[in-house]
Amino acid sequence: MSTRKAFRLLSFISFDFSRVKCFSKRFLSVCLPIFLLLSISPLLWAYDFPIRNPFLATVAGTPPEQQVKLDHVTVREAILGLANETVENAPDIFWDVNKPRFKLAWQEKPAPLIFIIAGTGGRFDTSKVEFLKQVYYQAGFHVIQISSPTSYDFVVSGSQTHRPGLTQQDSEDLYRMMKASVERAKLFTRLDINGWYLTGYSLGALNAAFVARLDSEQKAFGFEKVLLLNPPVNLQHSINNLDRLLMADVPGVDDSTTLFDHFFDKLADYFRTHKSIDLDESMLFQVQKSPYALSREELALLIGVSFRLSVASMYFTSDAMTWDSNLIPKDFKLKRSDSRTPYFKKAMLCSFECYVNKVLVPYISTQDNSVSKELKDTTALRTLLFKQNSLPHLEGWLKKARHVGVMHNSDDFIIDQKGLDFLYDTFGQRIKVYPLGGHMGNLQYHENVRDMLSFIKGKGFPDA
């Protein structure tokens, strides 16, 4: 129920109660509890997302029963490659990603086109992007799905420096890819495009903001609406929190081996009592109702491990492309038959912060620009890097960019109070914050999808 509807109902009920005479004698016993109840109820009525634990929401998403019901429409879609942009000097082990690829879903009539940018480490067809594609395709959009600049394929063939993580630079790469994708799509099929839109989630939302700013200068598209879903605000804070999740205290778990053994045993116990192994969407919710439910710390660890895996993939790929030689010895040509396990292990030990220190800071220092000359001190340089590549860097522009909106959750661990305040101050009427959902856990919730479409279609957020 929307806040407004809840309020209408609320004022009606309270009016009724005022006629039941709230006298001072009965005030404390009857009326005060009623008022207390009424004053908190709009918050409860406003949003019925069923998962209260932000870590569970992040890991398991929206329970199938509460997900938006999408019709079964046949999506006309294809994965297309950009042959002109093939990276010639990529090591042989990257044979599968040396040509940039994207995914196109097209309508057979004139329609607006929306770009979707994936989150950290995500390829163009990762499940959240696929879901957003379904939503927008059904709403009548052509859709182009773009990999995150931090994903394996983009590091090899999308990024010009092969060192992702600097939002400004990444958004220039994305912008180039987006333009090339549209050209390629038009060669592939007859595309009648009558409007441009952009969205992204998590790190992809931060990228989308920078791309939108770039487009406001270069005007290749002229976006009508840009929607950011759960972007990090202060990048340094987000990354610190994600790195820190691996330090969550689970009894008996003090390293990755005991960690995996721990989850394995727990899962085995659960399956044994349930006599079957069904790994489907609702399994995690079932587990959480059983005696083998995962604690908040265990869930946090899972998120931390999965984030670390993305960082490790990015770090290794970058190292193999650039010969930075943090992992692979200089000029050692890895072949398809060579074991990558030792590099995998080494890369898994590197947090995002470590990646910034080992890859990005040295790279910026070698660049011949005024920034590095002034700042020989690495800590100061690092702080500056984060600042220049975070959302507040665009504050002035965002305040005026009436076509850019944001959706976020007030229990998302990638932001903090300061970040949330920044979003409220900057976006004004163009923000929608939900009290629950963790990081991206409520993406598929029916109300979120309704609000997303409402903003993109120019009707604003229902309650804003």
Next chain:
Amino acid sequence: MHRAGLIVVMMLVMLSQEVYADQRLPYTDPMQTLKFNDSDDDLLEDWHNRIDRLQFMDVYDPFESLNRQVFAFNRQLDRYFLEPVIQLYETVTPSFVRKGVANFFQNLKEVPTILNSLLQFEGERAVKSAGRLVINSTLGMLGFFDPAESMGLPHKRNEFGTTLAKYGVGAGPYLVVPVIGPYSLRDVSGLVVDLTAEDSIDFTGVPSQVFSEPEVFAIYGINYRYTIPMSYDDFSSPFSYDLIRFLYTRKRELEIKVDQ
């Protein structure tokens, strides 16, 4: 009386302001609800530096170099041949046909399942599978439908690999088999035994044709790929070999552990 009414009105006004004027939700910090090992950065470093404790990734894989080459071959085969074929299969056949084909081949697997359940002294499972086989082969029109499932007898496969495991045979080296993918030596041997059993106890007259008639074999192969719910591209990582090796090994361990 009037005063009380006034209070009510004032409270209503306050209430309405709370809903309208102050719509900002406060931030609730999930990080503060977590218990952390230690906030000491030195300890964090220590955790990171214990490289020897990443042994969870180690799987007995003496043929790794060959395996990795076959793995790359399988990926290419999947991307350029099998996935397009499956896409075509999904476009040209309605879903009930695909379901029927999948049921049909699944029904044939009941034969090795019964044998293995007997070898493992799992009488109940053997009886259930035999029940499924009889019901689905008759009522289910030679297995194209699965009425047994709605009667409370869901499909639960049993393999010779599992039988061997229960008799104490270890998994042996990890193998990436051309076309069909990750296996342990034990489980791929089990697969050969199961297929032979399926083939020789040939009650529908189909299994013996699978390998001799190219058309039947093609349908068998297409269905086999169709029923695997994953693709190599699901692991968009330079470490997909390691990840799949780890997950396959753990999944088999889990299946065997749960069965006991």
